[in-house]
Amino acid sequence: MTQPGQRLREDAIRELAIRYGIPANPVEFAATAREAGEIANRIAGPSAIKLIADSVVHKSKAGGVLLNVPPAEAEPAVRRLFEAQRAKAVAVRGVTVEPMIEPGPEVVVGALHEPGFGPVVMAGSGGVDVETLGDVAFALAPLDAGSATALLDRTRIGAVLRNRFPRGFEQLVQLLLRVGGPDGLLLSEPVDQIDLNPVVIGKERITAVDARAVARDRPGARELPDPATAYEQLRPAVYPECLAVLGASADPAKMGNRAVRTAIEHGFRGPVYPVSRSAKEVHGRTAFASIAELPRGIDRAVLALPAALVPDALRELAAIGTRTAHVYTADTGDLAEAVAGTGLRVLGPNCIGHYSPHARMTMIGSSASSTEPGSIAFVSQSGTYAGDVVRRGKELGLRFSFVSSVGNCDDVSPAELLAFCAADPRTTLAAFYLEDDSDAGRFFALAERIEIPVVLFKGGRSTAGGAAAASHTGALASDPQLLRDAAAAAGVVLVENLDELLDTLLVAQHAPALTGIGLGLVGSGGGVAVVGTDTAGEHGLTVAPLSAATTDALARYDAPGSSLSNPVDIPIWSLYDETGPFTGALARALAADPAIDCLCAYLDLGTVYDIHSGAEAAALIRELTEQLCAADRAGVPLVLVLRSSFSAEQEELVRELRATAAGYGVPLLDSVERAIAALGRVGAANRFRAGSGER
Numbered sequence: 001m002t003q004p005g006q007r008l009r010e011d012a013i014r015e016l017a018i019r020y021g022i023p024a025n026p027v028e029f030a031a032t033a034r035e036a037g038e039i040a041n042r043i044a045g046p047s048a049i050k051l052i053a054d055s056v057v058h059k060s061k062a063g064g065v066l067l068n069v070p071p072a073e074a075e076p077a078v079r080r081l082f083e084a085q086r087a088k089a090v091a092v093r094g095v096t097v098e099p100m101i102e103p104g105p106e107v108v109v110g111a112l113h114e115p116g117f118g119p120v121v122m123a124g125s126g127g128v129d130v131e132t133l134g135d136v137a138f139a140l141a142p143l144d145a146g147s148a149t150a151l152l153d154r155t156r157i158g159a160v161l162r163n164r165f166p167r168g169f170e171q172l173v174q175l176l177l178r179v180g181g182p183d184g185l186l187l188s189e190p191v192d193q194i195d196l197n198p199v200v201i202g203k204e205r206i207t208a209v210d211a212r213a214v215a216r217d218r219p220g221a222r223e224l225p226d227p228a229t230a231y232e233q234l235r236p237a238v239y240p241e242c243l244a245v246l247g248a249s250a251d252p253a254k255m256g257n258r259a260v261r262t263a264i265e266h267g268f269r270g271p272v273y274p275v276s277r278s279a280k281e282v283h284g285r286t287a288f289a290s291i292a293e294l295p296r297g298i299d300r301a302v303l304a305l306p307a308a309l310v311p312d313a314l315r316e317l318a319a320i321g322t323r324t325a326h327v328y329t330a331d332t333g334d335l336a337e338a339v340a341g342t343g344l345r346v347l348g349p350n351c352i353g354h355y356s357p358h359a360r361m362t363m364i365g366s367s368a369s370s371t372e373p374g375s376i377a378f379v380s381q382s383g384t385y386a387g388d389v390v391r392r393g394k395e396l397g398l399r400f401s402f403v404s405s406v407g408n409c410d411d412v413s414p415a416e417l418l419a420f421c422a423a424d425p426r427t428t429l430a431a432f433y434l435e436d437d438s439d440a441g442r443f444f445a446l447a448e449r450i451e452i453p454v455v456l457f458k459g460g461r462s463t464a465g466g467a468a469a470a471s472h473t474g475a476l477a478s479d480p481q482l483l484r485d486a487a488a489a490a491g492v493v494l495v496e497n498l499d500e501l502l503d504t505l506l507v508a509q510h511a512p513a514l515t516g517i518g519l520g521l522v523g524s525g526g527g528v529a530v531v532g533t534d535t536a537g538e539h540g541l542t543v544a545p546l547s548a549a550t551t552d553a554l555a556r557y558d559a560p561g562s563s564l565s566n567p568v569d570i571p572i573w574s575l576y577d578e579t580g581p582f583t584g585a586l587a588r589a590l591a592a593d594p595a596i597d598c599l600c601a602y603l604d605l606g607t608v609y610d611i612h613s614g615a616e617a618a619a620l621i622r623e624l625t626e627q628l629c630a631a632d633r634a635g636v637p638l639v640l641v642l643r644s645s646f647s648a649e650q651e652e653l654v655r656e657l658r659a660t661a662a663g664y665g666v667p668l669l670d671s672v673e674r675a676i677a678a679l680g681r682v683g684a685a686n687r688f689r690a691g692s693g694e695r
Contacts, residue, residue, distance in 0.1 A: 006215050009052060010096045013194065013213040020178045020185045022196070023171070024208040027098040033082065037075030039097040046100040047074060048209070051085060052093040057212075060128045062090075068100055101207050105165065106198035107157055107172060108136065109208070111179050111186040117486060118222060118441030119187060121148075121180035123172070125157040126198040138485040140444060141180040142187060147489065148176040154485065161201060168201040175199065175206065192216030224446050225416045227423035233345050234412065234420045236299035237324035238402050239359045241270040244294055244322070246313055247304035248274030248282045255328050256304035259353065260285065266369060267360040273298065291316040301325045302353070310349065311338040318342035326354060327407075335410040351407035352383035355390050355400070358426060363405060364390055374399020375428040376505055377421045379406055379414070382459065385433045388498060395655075396506055397662035401426040408436075415442035422450035429508050431455040431501065440486065448490040453508065453685040455493045457501045458483060491688030493681045499670075503678040506667040511637035511679070515686045516597025518544045519676065520590035520636075521567035523602035524575065528643075529567035532600065532672045539680025543567060544595035553589040557582055566590075572607045575624060584627035591633035598683070599638040600675050601628050605653070606645035618653050625657050629664035639675040640668045 008016075011029040018024050029052070030036035040047045051064030059065050064085065069077050078095055085092050108126030113119055121143055124136030137154035139147050152158035152172060161169040175196075180186050185194065192215060196208040243263060247256035260274050260282045273294055274282040281287055288294055291313060301322050303310055310332045317325055318339055327335060327348035335346055347354075353363030362369035363383075368391045376398060380386040386405035393400060401424065406417065414434055421430035429452055434443075447454045487494045495501045507514075519541040521532050533543045546554075546566050554564045559574035568586060575582055583601070590596055603624055609617045621642070628640060640661050644650040654668070661668040669675040 007054060008191075008213040008215060009093070010050065010211055013191075013211045014096075014208075016189065016191075016213075017185065017194075017196070017208060017211055020188075022175055022178050022185070022208060023206055024196070024211060025098045025101060027096045029094055029096055030078070031094040033075045033078040036078040036095050036097050037071075040069065040071040040074030043097070043099050044071060046070060048098050048100050049074065049078060049081070050096045050098075050210070051081060051090075052095060053085065053090050054093065055090060056085075058128070059210075098209070101200055101209060102202055103200065104203075105157065105160065105168075105201040107161075107201060107206075108195065108197040109172070109175060109179060109199055110193070110195045110197070111141065111191075112193040113186075113216060114441075114482070116437030116440040117444070117482060119180065120482065121151065121176060121186070123151050123158075123176060124155045130197060134481075136481065138482045139180070139489055140441060140486055142182040142184070143176055143180045145173060145177065148173045148180075150489070151176065151485075154488075165201050165203075167204070168206050171206045172199070172201075175208075190216050222442055224442055224449075225413070225419040227419040227450070230416045230419035231423035234324065234416070235424075237326060237345065237347055237354070237412075238404065238420065238424070239356060239426075240300035240324075240361075242273070242295075242299050243268065243270060243361070244273040244275060244298045244301040245282075245304065246275045246291065246301060246317075248276045248279065248287055249304075250276075250279040250282055254304070256302075257282065259302045259304060259328070262353075262363065262366060263361045265366040266362045267371070269360055270299075291320065294320060294322075297321045297323065299323050303327045303329060303348075305329055307332045307349075311335065314338045314344060314346060315342075318344040326351070328353065330407075332410075339411055346411035347404065347409075348407040349410060350383075351405035352386060354402065354404045355386075356402040357399075358401060362390065363387065363403070368394060370394040370399065372399050373426070374401060374509070375426060376400050376431065376509060377424070377427040377429070378403045378431045378433075378505075379417045379421075380404070380433040381406060381409065381414075381435045382433050383407070385457070385498060389502070392502060393505075395658075396502060397658065397667075398502070398505055398509060409439070413439045413442070415439050415446050418443060418446055418450070418454065422446070422452060427452065428512065429453050429455065429505070431457070431505060433457045433459065433501075435459045440483075444486045444490040444492065447492050451689060453493065453682075453689060454491070455495060455501065455504055455508075455681075455685070456487060457495050457498070491685060493685045495681070499674065500677070500681075503669055503674050504681050506669065507637075507639060507675075507678040508682045508685075510662075510665050510667045511598065511639075511682055513686065514598055514637055514679065514683045515690055517542050517683060518595045518597040519679065520593065520596040520599045521672075521676075522570075522586050522590060522599065523567075523641075523672070524570060524572040524604050524607065525602070525643075526563070526569050528602060528604075528672050529563075529569045532602075532676055533567060535673045535676045536680070539677050540684055541598075541676065541680050546590075546593050547595065550589055550593040553592075554586070557586065566596075572604055573611060575603075576620065581620075581624045581627045583624045584631035587628050587631040587633060587638060591631070591636035591638075596636060598679050599633065599636060600641065600672060600679065601638060602641035602643055602672050602675075603628075604643045605650045606643070609645070609647075609650065614649060618649075621653060622657065622660075625660060629661050629666045637679075638666050639679060640666050641670070641672050641675050642668060643671070 119141035330350040
């Protein structure tokens with residue numbers, strides 16, 4: 001019997017593939033050179049002979065593949081092969097013998113159970129250099145015809161086959177379904193990894209001429225979390241009405257002191273129960289000496305205890321009916337076991353806390369935390385990024401339903417937190433910073449099904465586990481391409497850094513319904529317009545030509561050095577005259593054009609300060625900005641960029657005008673490139689949710 005982790009013999013996996021309707025070349029196993037010669041004689045034509053040895057993964061590179069071997073030469077050729085391999089201390093098991101087939105384009109089709117992502121299918125350019133070429137794409141299984149087609153379309157070889165071998169392309173789609181469909185080999189057999197490489201594309205049919213696979217135990221299915229259940233279980237943690245703090249302290253430097261203080265200072269409306277072995281009172285609240293003294297059924301308990309005390313404290317909290325706990329302490333070990341079988345759900349460990357303007361609580365200083373409620377949720381495995389988002393979000397005008405630092409996610413998983421967001425009536429967009437891939441498969445599968453947009457800032461990528469080196473698929477699954485493909489298929493917006501995250505959230509907050517791709521670009525600076533147009537193309541937006549009516553409406557603003565096509569480029573000194581600025585009229589005219597779905601306007605502050613004195617320049621910039629933001633755009637969203645020269649005076653003006661723009665529902669971003677990229681990301685996310693996104 002084959003053991004989990006053991007490589008299957010090639011003839012066995014080939015027979016298994018054929019049972020699933022995979023077009024594989026028939027192959028026979030030979031333990032000796034004589035047996036190989038007998039098989040070759042039965043084939044009665046040129047043969048392909050391939051080494052079978054547990055320590056040899058890539059047979060071609062090890063000199064273990066013989067091609068076009070005539071029947072009479074098979075036995076001596078295999079004898080020489082065995083001698084050469086044994087001289088290298090290779091434990092030879094035998095060879096496989098199969099008929100040669102006509103050459104053609106070579107494709108790899110692979111599949112594996114990746115530890116975090118679950119069942120995954122791969123396809124792309126095949127052959128011995130598959131890893132060097134890197135022309136592969138991934139999709140989470142099970143596949144259907146649409147996702148299998150989309151998988152091939154994300155590769156260069158897919159485009160070649162569509163044009164030159166359309167019959168082969170369609171046959172490959174069917175092969176992918178037989179490998180990774182609901183009833184395919186990957187999900188139906190105890191196989192951990194499978195490579196079909198190469199799959200040769202012939203004029204009439206495709207053929208898998210090489211196969212390798214690794215056995216596995218039959219796993220249990222991973223169920224997706226139910227949003228209604230997640231909401232019921234986690235609402236007391238996210239929007240608590242009463243709060244206990246274990247490890248509360250009178251020492252202002254301690255986390256237990258800060259947890260009490262920030263809740264009180266931020267206006268938490270429910271009772272706060274400090275639990276302390278030393279203090280009788282913490283920030284005016286009477287302290288309890290033990291968990292047993294607490295009221296039953298507390299919504300949320302914060303644990304700022306020494307690591308060794310945390311598991312027992314959780315058990316005691318569960319015994320008195322506490323509904324949720326948030327463990328700030330690091331180095332606790334896995335806490336899921338401590339609460340197994342109880343009704344207590346645990347966030348953390350190793351985190352800094354929770355912020356919600358709805359619940360009036362924060363993880364940082366109250367002065368750095370907005371009290372204005374919103375509808376963006378941010379869940380972070382990094383406490384630093386959670387604090388950054390709250391602090392910077394206040395300055396940028398972002399408004400949150402909640403921000404939670406969740407650390408290691410020992411008990412409550414990222415997928416459960418996403419399920420909560422999907423059911424939360426206060427949340428219209430869910431953003432995550434995640435480092436751990438262990439829940440990736442469920443996270444992306446759920447993200448594809450829910451109605452709200454999902455944004456992901458991903459830190460780190462784990463490699464495929466266990467027997468990754470046993471297949472091309474396993475080796476390539478550690479590449480970030482798997483993350484990108486899984487996110488694209490689920491409609492999840494991937495961002496590369498904190499700036500992209502904040503830009504995306506800000507645009508999404510002010511343009512929640514954006515789905516169109518037509519961008520109107522207006523400002524002063526031809527080079528900026530050129531680069532902005534390039535950026536638009538990179539993010540799925542089109543700088544479309546304007547209608548004749550729009551061109552006529554803009555004609556009165558023509559001036560030397562201007563361009564009134566899209567992008568509209570007018571020197572800063574021609575954006576106003578003695579009657580005032582024209583910026584509002586420009587925005588209004590562009591927004592009325594049927595090809596325009598969103599606008600990006602930019603002003604070069606340095607040039608204004610070159611022309612006018614400081615106070616005069618600032619006053620003019622305020623007028624130009626106010627006109628842009630106040631223009632009647634009939635619902636067309638506008639993103640504004642004020643291009644500062646980084647002087648203290650200009651930077652202070654930008655800070656002032658950020659609030660002015662936000663009052664008109666206009667996000668103010670730091671560069672044209674970042675603004676357009678954010679518009680592209682938000683539009684793509686909304687198109688996916690509307691059913692027109694690329695899958």
